[in-house]
Amino acid sequence: MSKKIRNNPLGINLNRRTLLKGAAAGIAASALPFDKADAVDWDAFLQKHFTELTDEEIRNVIERLEKEASVEWKKEIHIGATKALPGVKFGYGLDLSRCIGCRKCVAACVKENNQSRTPQVQWITVLRFKKGEKWIDLENSEKYYNPELVPEPDYFYLPVQCQQCENPPCVKACPTQATWKEPDGIVVIDYNWCIGCRYCMTACPYGARRFNWARPEIPVNELNPETHYLGNRPRYKGVVEKCTFCVQRTRSGRFPACVEACPVGARKFGNLLDPKSEIRYLIGNKRVFRLREDINTEPKFYYFFAYGR
Amino acid sequence: MVDGIKNFFIALRQIVKGGIRYYAWISFLLILIALGTRTYLQQFELGLITTAMRDQVSWGFYLSNFTFLVGVAAAAVLLVIPAYLYHFKPIKEIVLFGEMVAITAITMCMLFVTVDLGQPLRVWHLLPFVGKMNFPSSLLAWDVIVLSGYLFINLALVLYALYRLSLGKEYRLSLILPLILLSIPWAVSIHTVTAFLYNGFPARPFWNASILAPRFLASAFCSGPAIMLIIFQILRKLTKVEIENRALFKIAELVAYAMGINLFLLGAEVFKEFYSGSIHKAPLEYLYFGLHGKDLLVPWMRTAFIFNVIAFVIFLIPKTRENFVTLNLGAVLIILGVYIEKGLGLIIPGFIPDSLGEIYEYWPAHSEGLITLGIWAFGALIYTLLLKFAIPVYTGDLRFESKTRT
Ligand code: SF4
Ligand code: SF4
Numbered sequence: 001m002s003k004k005i006r007n008n009p010l011g012i013n014l015n016r017r018t019l020l021k022g023a024a025a026g027i028a029a030s031a032l033p034f035d036k037a038d039a040v041d042w043d044a045f046l047q048k049h050f051t052e053l054t055d056e057e058i059r060n061v062i063e064r065l066e067k068e069a070s071v072e073w074k075k076e077i078h079i080g081a082t083k084a085l086p087g088v089k090f091g092y093g094l095d096l097s098r099c100i101g102c103r104k105c106v107a108a109c110v111k112e113n114n115q116s117r118t119p120q121v122q123w124i125t126v127l128r129f130k131k132g133e134k135w136i137d138l139e140n141s142e143k144y145y146n147p148e149l150v151p152e153p154d155y156f157y158l159p160v161q162c163q164q165c166e167n168p169p170c171v172k173a174c175p176t177q178a179t180w181k182e183p184d185g186i187v188v189i190d191y192n193w194c195i196g197c198r199y200c201m202t203a204c205p206y207g208a209r210r211f212n213w214a215r216p217e218i219p220v221n222e223l224n225p226e227t228h229y230l231g232n233r234p235r236y237k238g239v240v241e242k243c244t245f246c247v248q249r250t251r252s253g254r255f256p257a258c259v260e261a262c263p264v265g266a267r268k269f270g271n272l273l274d275p276k277s278e279i280r281y282l283i284g285n286k287r288v289f290r291l292r293e294d295i296n297t298e299p300k301f302y303y304f305f306a307y308g309r
Numbered sequence: 310m311v312d313g314i315k316n317f318f319i320a321l322r323q324i325v326k327g328g329i330r331y332y333a334w335i336s337f338l339l340i341l342i343a344l345g346t347r348t349y350l351q352q353f354e355l356g357l358i359t360t361a362m363r364d365q366v367s368w369g370f371y372l373s374n375f376t377f378l379v380g381v382a383a384a385a386v387l388l389v390i391p392a393y394l395y396h397f398k399p400i401k402e403i404v405l406f407g408e409m410v411a412i413t414a415i416t417m418c419m420l421f422v423t424v425d426l427g428q429p430l431r432v433w434h435l436l437p438f439v440g441k442m443n444f445p446s447s448l449l450a451w452d453v454i455v456l457s458g459y460l461f462i463n464l465a466l467v468l469y470a471l472y473r474l475s476l477g478k479e480y481r482l483s484l485i486l487p488l489i490l491l492s493i494p495w496a497v498s499i500h501t502v503t504a505f506l507y508n509g510f511p512a513r514p515f516w517n518a519s520i521l522a523p524r525f526l527a528s529a530f531c532s533g534p535a536i537m538l539i540i541f542q543i544l545r546k547l548t549k550v551e552i553e554n555r556a557l558f559k560i561a562e563l564v565a566y567a568m569g570i571n572l573f574l575l576g577a578e579v580f581k582e583f584y585s586g587s588i589h590k591a592p593l594e595y596l597y598f599g600l601h602g603k604d605l606l607v608p609w610m611r612t613a614f615i616f617n618v619i620a621f622v623i624f625l626i627p628k629t630r631e632n633f634v635t636l637n638l639g640a641v642l643i644i645l646g647v648y649i650e651k652g653l654g655l656i657i658p659g660f661i662p663d664s665l666g667e668i669y670e671y672w673p674a675h676s677e678g679l680i681t682l683g684i685w686a687f688g689a690l691i692y693t694l695l696l697k698f699a700i701p702v703y704t705g706d707l708r709f710e711s712k713t714r715t
Contacts, residue, residue, distance in 0.1 A: 045430065049441045119358065125665055137588040138666030139601075160665060169510055175449035176434040177441045193441070195434050196357075196427020199449050201367040205512035207664035211367060211427065214358035237356040238427025295511040 044068070049177065050190040050229070062229060065192075073234055075220050081229045082251040084184035090245050090300065091185075091279045092256075093268035093288070094159060097305045100264055101126055101150045101157030108261030109161075112246060113232040114224050116216030123210065123243040124161045124258065131156055161258075162187065162208035162243035163291060163299030173203035179240070185272070185300055186245050188230035196238040205292055206299075209242045245269070272300065316475075316709045323707055324697050334693065338686045345683010348676050349424055357427060359676045365669035366660040368425070370677045373652035374684070375421040378414045379456070379503045380529030380651060385411035385463060386496035387534050387563055393489055399556035405470055405703065406544065407537055408463045409695045411496075414533075415460040417688040424680055448506040455499045462492050467699075475702045475709040500526050513659045515592035518581075524574040525651075530567035531617075532647035534560050535640040542637070544696070549704045558631050564643065565624035572621060575614075592658035595668070605670045606657065609649050616646035 043064060053061060062079045069077040106124045115121040127141035131154055135141065141158070151157070168187050171180055178194040181187050201209045215237040227233035228248035235241050246256035250269070259267040270279035279302070282288065286304040327335075352359045362369040385407040392401035423429055434440040435453060444450040466488055473480035504522035511517050538560055545552045582590035594600050596610045623629045623639035630636060662668050673681075701707035 049434075052441075127665060137591070137662075138664075139588070139591065139662055139668075141666050143665065143667055169512060172446050173449070173510070175443050175447040175453070176431075177443045178434070193431070193434055194428065195431045197422075197425070197449065198367045198427070199447070201364070202507075202659070203510045203512060205510070205664055207364075210364055212356065213360075213363065214356040236428070240427075 044192075047192050049193050051177075051180070058229075061192075065229075065233070069234060073218070073220065073223055075223050075225060077223070077225045077227060077233065079227050079229050079233050080248060082248075084182045084186075085251065086183075087271075087273055089185040089272045090164070090250060091270060091272040091283075092164070092245065092301045093270075093279050093282045094301070094303050095266040095268070095306045096156065096158065096303050097307050098264045098266035099126075099157045099159060099262075100266075101128055101145070101152075101155070102263065104261045104263055105159060105258035105267065108257040109243070111222065112224055112249075112257035113244075114216075114218055114227070114234050115210075115241075116212065116214075116218060116235075117222075118217045119214055121210045121212070121216065121241070123208070123241070124159055125207065126157055126159045128152075128155050128157055130154060158303075160206055160208070160291070161301075162245075163206050163297065163301040164243075164245060166298035166300060167296060169203040169205065169297060170200035170209065173199045175199060182230070182247075184251070186230075186247055187242075188244055188247065189240055189242070190230070191233070191235050191239045191241070194239040196240065198240065200240060205295055205297060209240050211240050212237050312710055319707070319709060320698055323701060324694055327697065331697070335690070338690045338693070341686035342683050342690065345680050345686065348679040348683070352424070352676060352680065353429070357425075359674065361671055361674040361677065363669060363671075365663040365667050366657060366671040368656055368660070369671055370652070370673035370681060371421045371425040373656045374681055375418050375425075376503060376655060377532065377648055377651045378418045378421065379499055380525070380647070381533045381536055382411045382414040382418070382459065382499060383496055383526075383529040383533040385533075386493055387530055387560070387567075388537065389489060389492060391559060391563070393486070394493075397556075397559060399553040400559060403541065403550075403552055403556060405467060405699065406540065406696075408467050409692060409699065410533070410537060410540070411463040412460060412467065412695070413688050413692045415456055415463070416691060417684055418456060420684045420687065421681075424684070448502065448509055451502045452499075452506055455495070455502045459492075459495050459499050462488060462495060466492070467695075471699055471702050474705075475707065477705070477708055497526065500529050507655070507659060512664055514589035516659050518578070520574055520578050524571060524578070525655075527567050527571035527574060528647050528651055531564050531571060531620075531643050532651070534564050534567075535620075535643040535647075538564075538636065538640045539644075542633075544700075548696075548700050549706075550700055554631075557636070561624050561630045561636055561639070565621060565630070568617060568621040568624065568643065572617060591662055595661050596654055596658050600662070600668060603668050603670050605672060606653055610654050613646045613649035613654065616642040617650070620646060 047061060048057070050058075058081050062081060066077055066079050069079070103124075103126050106122050106126065109115070109124050110117075110122055113123065115123065125143055127138065127143055128145040129135045129141050133140050135158070145155075164185055164187055166181075166185065168181060171187060174180075175197060176193060176195055179187060179189045179200055196211070198211055201211060212235055216235055218234065223234070224232060226248060228244075228251070231244045231247040246254075246258075250256060255269055256267075259269045268278055268282060270277035272279060274280065282304055283302060286306060288302040288304040290299045290302060360369060385404070388400050388404045388407040391397040392404050423432060426432060435442055435450065437444065442450045442453070444454070466485060469485055470480050501522050504525040507513070507516040508519075508521045509517075538557060541552050541557060544550050579593065582593045591600055595603070596606055597614075598604070599607050620639040620642040623635050623642075629639070657671050660669075660671070698707075
């Protein structure tokens, strides 16, 4: 009777009987780990909201999560919790006149941020448009283009990812405050707090959020063990994720993986509050625009044209 | 205390004993529930990948059913208004059964939301105090509040009425009238808040129109009462409960008005979208004509439209309204029509085309169908048990023991 049929990433062990009992009651919440009430299970279940944890509690939680993750993923994983630096607000620039649609950024992002390989999860979507056709409704774009060679002469490309809105509708929508904007402007998600209602996905105007429809699968040798609690640590089935401007890198002074991966240097990144930063130079001197400015989300993701073509 | 235990057993016996037809019906429901539960356990184990929902269309059949049922919960209040505000006696006597429909519908709503969650064990995160409810910012938080409030109001009303009746006493209206009156704006609020749930985001132009909430109310006042019409006739046939024809016809008349408004609002929507012809007409175009050759929902939406128009005519003309063949035909057409319109036709096109312009055609997976069927069976079971207990109390065949009884 105690045959384990499920071992979820939180380490809550449910045997068949408690599972049935819970479902019979019609209330999923009653499917608590009654049979194996050791401290770890309850800690995982009762873990508080991230912003309500003291520094010491964060250390304990992370220690537990690292232990759970090493069992789950069969690899030692380090989970950081570096806080936002004062005087920093991150901004992104993307040069549409350079982008060649090669999707190197997509691949780098998947690797760096431990996105599921099956089912496939990708935080960056590159859209292809035919030159000379209207592109405001995005309906004429092609997301699944697959040519031999890029760039293709008749097309141009528009990569889209989380725009890190200053005024993010996803945060407004979330019923549990599982997603919020950090002081450095990055919109993050607590994967241990998200209930998977997907209301934020409904609210996001940029199609930036991804849901883990199944348990994410990543080959052990490809798993990136350097992670951040609010960023690229391995996710659970049934929670939402999205681009975090590589919080695990950028808070320690590195560039996001996509910026480093772009072969033509179309991607720029920096501190919006630093007047001497490259991103500020771009905003001040180039023809920049942001996606769907009409709906006042105030993205911190700027598209620009470095040279005309 | 002794009385309490005794009465509990009286109630239990009333629910457990029954004829062959009763047992057959209950077993049928239990089989469907078991099937749904099994399918749900699979979904719980593997994740929502077992459904047809994906990132492009991230809400589907579960939320569609949820939306439809919030509408059904209105049934009660459309009975309460003529009964208590206009003292229309024939309806006053049957309000109880409408309130029980509300209880059932809200319970089913909660189940539909729960099966849609990726992490159902964490559902407590959205409660106030113990969790971290995002109130007042998130409309989903509002919805949790108004739906539980509505459930509570109707439970209180039904329990009180049954309690008094079971002791053989009239219930004191003065005591519960405030609650009854409160239930009217509250019913409006559950629809409004549920409509606002979809309404509030410019990311979804199909929902981001002020017409959404009024239309939602209008169609809710069609489907809920139409279901009541059918239930009342079954009750009348199978039990000793007496329901006057006049009450049924009155309900049908109210449905006609609601459907008229619903169709008018649809017309307003169609005009605005197609005449202005901006890119925001895409979802409506998808629904009724298809978009870029994708037209999965078109036959359904057109059928729903035809059903609604026929039912409207039937309910509008007194002669067809007061003929039971056409009346029942109309009621069934409305239930199906609104189920398609509010189910498939309201939620899914919100995501088509998706924010990045992709058209992913969603059609519920087998598993979603089975789980949905299970929840509907569960609802039918609750309602049956409620009736099984309430009817003899109502007709005076079942009485509780009490020392104060004279
Ligand atoms: S792009 Fe979408 S997910 Fe990112 S902050 Fe804006 S609304 Fe939220
Ligand atoms: S899916 Fe998670 S992050 Fe998104 S709204 Fe629901 S609880 Fe919040």
